[in-house]
Amino acid sequence: MSTVTINGRVETLPDDPEALLVDVIRDQMNLTGTKLVCGAGVCGACTVLLDGVPVVSCLMPAKAVAGRTVTTVEGIGGTKLHPIQRAFMALDALQCGFCTPGFVVEAVAFHDGWRKAKGAAVPSREEIGAALSGHLCRCGAYDNILHAVAEACSGRFDGDETVPPRLEARDKVTGSAKYTVDIHHDGQLEGLIVRSHIAHGRIVELDLAPARAMPGVMAVISLLGDDSTVRYVGEPIAAIAAKDHKAARDAAAAIGIKCKPLPSVVGLDAARKPGAALVFEKSSRKKAGNVSEGSPAPAPWKQNVRGPSGAFSHKASKVRSAIAAAAETHDPLLVEGVFRTAGQSHSCLEPHVTVARFDGDRLTLHVSTQAVFHLMELIAKRYKLSHDKVRVIADHVGGGFGSKGSLGLDTIAAIELAREARAPVRIALDRHEEQCVTGHRPATEISIALLPSREGRLKALSLTAYSDNGAAINSTIAALARLIYPAEAKQLTDFDVISNLPPGAPFRGPGGPPMAFALEQAVDEAALRMQVDPISLRKRWDTDPNRQRLYDWAAGLEVWRIAKGATAQSGRYRRPVIK
C-alpha cells in the first residue's frame, strides 16, 4: 500500500495503475481548488507542488507520487495568506477565477525562489511571463496577474491583507470557491450524453435496454426529438447515469443505434449552392438553434438560407443607386470589399455542467449558467412546477462568454436522469464536448460598399452579411452597423446560412466583432483614399459623444502619434500600398 502526503495529511494511493494525481486530489480528498480543464498539460489549471516543484496533476500518474509531498492551493498560506494570494486579491488579478488556483500555485513557487535569490528586487514582465507561460486565463486577466506577481516579489504584500475590490477574491485565491463542477452530493451519479457520430441522419432504431442492464447503471433516457433526426456530429441522442464515468462509458457503448444517413452539407459555401442537401424541412425549422440573445423575427427561408432581414436599413434604394453610379464611373472614393471571419469557440475553462437533485417534489440545480433566474423560469415552465419548487444555484461560474445563457439539453438530461434514477446526477461535459458542441461565434462573409461624398460626408453604406450558423438561425451582424457612422443612406442586410455543423451561440457582443472588423477596414481604406487621418475621419462621421472621447484618447496614444502612417513599409505595423 503506497501513500502520499498531501497538504500535511497522509493519504493512501489507489491500486489502479491508471489513476491520476488530479483524481486523487479532487475526488478522493475533495480538494476541489485544483481544477481539471484541458486534461492534456496545456492550461496549467491543475498545477500543484510536488516536493515544492510545480507540476500538472492531470498528467501525473498517482503511483509516481508515492512517498512524496504534494501541496495544493488549499495548502498554501493558511490563516495568514501568502503574499502572492494577497497581491492577487488586492490587485484584482482574477475574473471568473477558474484558472486562479493554478496561477497562484505556480506564482508562489516563482515568488519564493525569486525572493530567496534576489531579495526584494522586482522581476521583469518577461521573467514573470516566462515563469507563468504554462498557464491560460480565458478571461484575459493576464495584465493584473503579471502586475500582482511583480508587486508581491517587491515585498509590497508582505504585511497584512487588504480589503479586495472583489467580494469573492479570498475564496478564489485559496481554492475554497465551489463551482458547479465541484459540487458533490451523497449518492451522486455521473451522467454522460451519447452523441451522433454522423452529420445528418434519421435514427431508425434506438435500443436502450442493453445499457440499462449494465452494472452500475441507474438510468438511461432518450434525448431524440420527435422527428428522430440528428443534424450535426455531436447532437445528443441519449443520456446515461451510472455510479461512475467508467460504468457510464461502458453503458454508452452498449446502446443499440441504427441510423439511416441523410445527405449532409457543411459550411457557408456548400450550404448556399443550388441543390445543396436540405438541413431543415419546413416542418422542422422550429428545431433550429439561436445564435443571438433575442427571439428570431420572421424571415423568409430559401433552402438553407434564411433572410434577408433588413429591418434597420434606411433609403436602401438610394444606397443601391449611388453605389451603382459610383461603380459605373469608377469613382476612386467607392470602397468595396468582401471580408471573411473564422468561427470562434467560447472555450470556457469550467465546462457546461449541471448537478440535479430532487428532494420530494423540490428540484435543486447547480448549473454553470449566466442566467440563474431565467433558467429557473424556463425549467419551472417546462416541468410544470411552481417557482418555489425549483432552485437554480451558480455561486461561481468558470466563464460563459454568452454560451451559458440558455437551457441546454445537458441540463434537461441531468434533470430527467435524476428523476428516473431517484438520485442526484451530475453531467459535466468533457473538453472535447466543450470545444465542439456548446456553441461558437459563427464564421461570416461580409460584403461592404462605402461611398463618401466629394465633400467628405458618408453618403452611402451597404453591408450584407452571411453567417455560417450551423444548425441555427437569427444572426444579427450587418444590422449592428445602424449603431455607428450615421450615413445619409444605409442598406444593412443579414442572412443565416444553415448547415450540418453544431449550432452557433451568442458570444460576447453577438455579431459585433465581425461587423466592426469589416466596417473599420473599409473606413481605414476610405481615409487612405481621401488622404485624411483615419481617427479624424471617424470623429467626423461618428457623432456619438462616448466614442468621440475614445477617438481623442486613441489619437493621443504614443503608439499612434509615432505611427508612420497607413502606408508604412517598415516597423512592426505595415500595410501594402493600394493602387
Ligand code: FES
Ligand atoms: Fe482566468 Fe477566468 S479568471 S479563466
